[in-house]
Amino acid sequence: MNKTILNFIATLVLALILSLFLPWWSVMTAALASALFIPLKKFAVFFVPFLAIFLFWSVYSFALSSGNDYTLAKRISQLLYLGSNPYLLIIITGLVGGLAAGTAALLGKQITVVTK
Amino acid sequence: MKYAKLLLSFVLTIGVFFVLNTKLGSLPPLGKFLNPSAGIWQNETDESVTGTIDIPGLTDKVTVHYNAQMIPHLFAQNEHDLYKAQGYITAKHRLWQIEFQTHAAAGRLSEIFGEGALNYDRTERRRGMGYGADQAMEYMKQHDTETLNYIQDYADGVNTYINELNPKDYPVEYKLLNYEPEAWSPKKTALLLMYMTKMLAGGDDDLEYTNVLRLVGQKNFDLLFPDFFDRTDPVIPKDTDWSFIDVPQTKLPASKALLDTIVETIEKPHPDNGSNNWAISGAKSATGNPILANDPHLGLNLPCIWFVMQLSTPNHTAFGATIPGALGIISGFNQHIAWGETNATRDVIDWYKIEFNSDRTKYKYDGAWKDVSMRVEDIKIKGKPHYKDTVLYTHHGPVVFDKNFKSDNERSGYAMRWIGHDGGNNQKTFIELNKANNYNDYVAALNFWNAPAQNFVFASTAGDIALWIQGKFPNKWEGQGKFLMDGSNPENDWQSYIPQKFNAHTKNPKRGFVSSANQHPVDENYPYYVFNDGYETYRNRVINDFFNSKETFSVADFKALHNNNFNLKASELLPYMIAHMDTATLNASEQLIFNEIKAWAFNNDINEVGPSIWRQWYGKLYDMVWDEFDDDTLALISPYTYQTIHLLKHKGDHKFMDIKATEDTIETAKDLFLLSFKKAAKRLAEIKDEKGDYTWLNYKATYAGHLLQALPAFSRFNIPIGGDRNIVNATSENHGPSWRMIVELSSPPKAIGIYPGGQSGNPGSQYYDNFIEDWAAGKYHELNVLQSQEITADIIGTQTLIPASNE
Numbered sequence: 001m002n003k004t005i006l007n008f009i010a011t012l013v014l015a016l017i018l019s020l021f022l023p024w025w026s027v028m029t030a031a032l033a034s035a036l037f038i039p040l041k042k043f044a045v046f047f048v049p050f051l052a053i054f055l056f057w058s059v060y061s062f063a064l065s066s067g068n069d070y071t072l073a074k075r076i077s078q079l080l081y082l083g084s085n086p087y088l089l090i091i092i093t094g095l096v097g098g099l100a101a102g103t104a105a106l107l108g109k110q111i112t113v114v115t116k
Numbered sequence: 117m118k119y120a121k122l123l124l125s126f127v128l129t130i131g132v133f134f135v136l137n138t139k140l141g142s143l144p145p146l147g148k149f150l151n152p153s154a155g156i157w158q159n160e161t162d163e164s165v166t167g168t169i170d171i172p173g174l175t176d177k178v179t180v181h182y183n184a185q186m187i188p189h190l191f192a193q194n195e196h197d198l199y200k201a202q203g204y205i206t207a208k209h210r211l212w213q214i215e216f217q218t219h220a221a222a223g224r225l226s227e228i229f230g231e232g233a234l235n236y237d238r239t240e241r242r243r244g245m246g247y248g249a250d251q252a253m254e255y256m257k258q259h260d261t262e263t264l265n266y267i268q269d270y271a272d273g274v275n276t277y278i279n280e281l282n283p284k285d286y287p288v289e290y291k292l293l294n295y296e297p298e299a300w301s302p303k304k305t306a307l308l309l310m311y312m313t314k315m316l317a318g319g320d321d322d323l324e325y326t327n328v329l330r331l332v333g334q335k336n337f338d339l340l341f342p343d344f345f346d347r348t349d350p351v352i353p354k355d356t357d358w359s360f361i362d363v364p365q366t367k368l369p370a371s372k373a374l375l376d377t378i379v380e381t382i383e384k385p386h387p388d389n390g391s392n393n394w395a396i397s398g399a400k401s402a403t404g405n406p407i408l409a410n411d412p413h414l415g416l417n418l419p420c421i422w423f424v425m426q427l428s429t430p431n432h433t434a435f436g437a438t439i440p441g442a443l444g445i446i447s448g449f450n451q452h453i454a455w456g457e458t459n460a461t462r463d464v465i466d467w468y469k470i471e472f473n474s475d476r477t478k479y480k481y482d483g484a485w486k487d488v489s490m491r492v493e494d495i496k497i498k499g500k501p502h503y504k505d506t507v508l509y510t511h512h513g514p515v516v517f518d519k520n521f522k523s524d525n526e527r528s529g530y531a532m533r534w535i536g537h538d539g540g541n542n543q544k545t546f547i548e549l550n551k552a553n554n555y556n557d558y559v560a561a562l563n564f565w566n567a568p569a570q571n572f573v574f575a576s577t578a579g580d581i582a583l584w585i586q587g588k589f590p591n592k593w594e595g596q597g598k599f600l601m602d603g604s605n606p607e608n609d610w611q612s613y614i615p616q617k618f619n620a621h622t623k624n625p626k627r628g629f630v631s632s633a634n635q636h637p638v639d640e641n642y643p644y645y646v647f648n649d650g651y652e653t654y655r656n657r658v659i660n661d662f663f664n665s666k667e668t669f670s671v672a673d674f675k676a677l678h679n680n681n682f683n684l685k686a687s688e689l690l691p692y693m694i695a696h697m698d699t700a701t702l703n704a705s706e707q708l709i710f711n712e713i714k715a716w717a718f719n720n721d722i723n724e725v726g727p728s729i730w731r732q733w734y735g736k737l738y739d740m741v742w743d744e745f746d747d748d749t750l751a752l753i754s755p756y757t758y759q760t761i762h763l764l765k766h767k768g769d770h771k772f773m774d775i776k777a778t779e780d781t782i783e784t785a786k787d788l789f790l791l792s793f794k795k796a797a798k799r800l801a802e803i804k805d806e807k808g809d810y811t812w813l814n815y816k817a818t819y820a821g822h823l824l825q826a827l828p829a830f831s832r833f834n835i836p837i838g839g840d841r842n843i844v845n846a847t848s849e850n851h852g853p854s855w856r857m858i859v860e861l862s863s864p865p866k867a868i869g870i871y872p873g874g875q876s877g878n879p880g881s882q883y884y885d886n887f888i889e890d891w892a893a894g895k896y897h898e899l900n901v902l903q904s905q906e907i908t909a910d911i912i913g914t915q916t917l918i919p920a921s922n923e
Contacts, residue, residue, distance in 0.1 A: 019151075019153040019154075020153075023148065023151070023154060023283075024136070024137075024147045024148045024150075024151035024153070024154060024155065025133060025137070025147065026153075027151075028129070028132075028133065032129075056152075057150070057151070057152050060152035060153070060157070061150070061152040061157045061160075064152060064157045064158070064160045064161070065157060065160045067160075068160045068161055068162060068880065069882070070160075071160065071879075071880050071881065071882060071884075072156060072157075072159055072160040072288065072878075072879060072880030073157075073160060075829040075830060075879050075880070076156055076288075076829065078828065078829040079292075079827070079828075079829035079830075080143075089150075092150070093150040093152065093157070096136060096146050096147055096150050097147075097150070097151070099132060100132055100133070100136055100147055103125075103128050103129050103132040104129050104132075106125040106128065106129070107122075107125040107126055107128070107129040109125070110118070110121050110122040110124075110125040110126075111122065113118050113121070113122070114118055114119065114122050
């Protein structure tokens, strides 16, 4: 299988599993681990785990929120000055998770470079 | 190169982790906060109202039915299980609130917010909030372990809930502020009761009065602050016979007020904290059954201070409003009786000047030196070292003001004598009221109540109505404690208490109704010293006039009275102002506003402009009249509204009417009417520019603010409701009827009630604020008592709490 797809799936699955018993930085751990074992190149190093976690966090938050009429999401987006827009909050959630994962993957990649 | 890149990516990763894991200013830790697996998205959920829950320590099964309003109906087999379940269910819906309020009571907000809350925390501790809670705990340990055990049951229930939680389940406020719930304890219930005592009996103006007395002299003081106004319509009817009282008032010693200069005093509770309650006898009721109503006026907050529950055992069924953190129903009814409270403000805080020896270990008393005791208040501050504040205690109470707090005098201080420090057993009153069957049980239950003094209204299916003004009141000498007193003179100490049976009360009065609205408790004929310490003077008269206006009344009349917007205060001054103001100099736009207010019929309805013009006009007028008391360098109080209006109408050329700043002219009341009107008109024009118009709806803009300083995202704004302070519908901007209840004492009783909030404390729940529209519209919800086995269509879910096996 294509390494990109493999990394994407590994990051996603690992993050899902780790999130069951680790705090929010489980997504960083997952991305770091998959970068160590399934190294990618160039932009893909950051963007593949970024996309995996963006997808995880935004879809999961969408699923939780849409089932409750976005009641809390509207309030929290107002709280964060996003103008009561729950979708914007969902996207920001994805971006935050993605950013954390992508950064951790960069570190993982550099470790593989050094230890090669 | 590759090592540089490694280092760079390492630093970047750590940086991203740090930023997303740390609360930065008001911004929560975003990674933690937005993580869908454990952050706020987990709070995006409705209430769970089904299933079976294991509760350690239960002796039997407890059934919890929820109705469509999310009101839990608890059915336990005994009282221990009942209060355990009440603790559990309350925590389930209001955990953050109960902890936050008790942290606030204990002066522990710096732990959550950091240094910004330190001054608040020091004030609460110097006020002796923790000390008072300790005294209450001590009292119960020694005299009433039964009640203490119930409080322990409640604590166990709360803790069972807390122990069930994973961080992902924490209420959203914990996630926002990045902290965790701690274990609940019986002392927290005592702290909550102190919080209520402070809210309702924590205000006084002795030190302000002292400054005013020094400034204006005794004669003027008595004119501005008379012990009784020229008319009173007291809680206990004027024709009450007091001849049964055989313990006299304390004899007047030769004591004099100490005319110190006090610059600053501690923060006081909201001056509008008060309430209405009333009950009519069967003879005055359209159905022949007594009817009772209660509406406590408190800050309008989310989550609301009230949480509605039914609490049943095989022996009793109580239903009504609870205060999360305390046991039992506070304002409600059972199968036999109904009860409710209004605040019975009395001067139960006095201040004593204390003179210390050189190292402040002793203070002067009765010609000798007496030991000071010390209480070290250890205040945790988020992100900073602890702050230790040593508070000195005398036999009077804590020395609130000394060289370490709002004063610079090395050798003296002001000690606070507060009934709230006396310990006692307030919780027992509610536990007993919940089970009371008749008038005698009600009176017996009140016996345990010390503070805050309340007007407890009562009605029973047996046909009795009553009202007791219950609290522990010092038997003061004439004038005692109105001003600062010399703490070294034993004559100034509280000498004794008014025997409980001589507390003012009325049962089945001739007029066929009882009522209270924070007005003067009694008239001059009551044989103990009571003076006007800020009593309400308008709502009571509207209520009493209403019940004197016709023969019989129905529940519909009660609803109309709750929602009555008649502004008696305006009706007593406005016609006089309009008749006596010189209108020759009004310009066109001022004339327009003048015509608007002339056309107003004194109803504070939302679509009127009259209430807004009145508020502006009277506000400006009041400030002009009492410009003498506008002084930033002194703690002062201006006279109360009733006396202000009285003086404007009857002593319009008194020297107080003159504006001090205009040295070459002498203003009278009539001049002030015009000057203040012009000022008000200017401000109203500005408001019109800002808000589009100044209808009462937009002017007042009532809101229910989240407990975190009305955090906009969790609050509700522009609630369409009329009324104002001093009006029966006492809804001002952020204060008003926090619970409205009407009970008809049929057999069994029928009740309706509502409050401006919702049963859930979770801003992510549809039940967070779903009562607000109906409340604003003057509607009520039926409070239908359920039977444990009965599954009605109204039940949306049932939870069963079962004893956890001891493994």
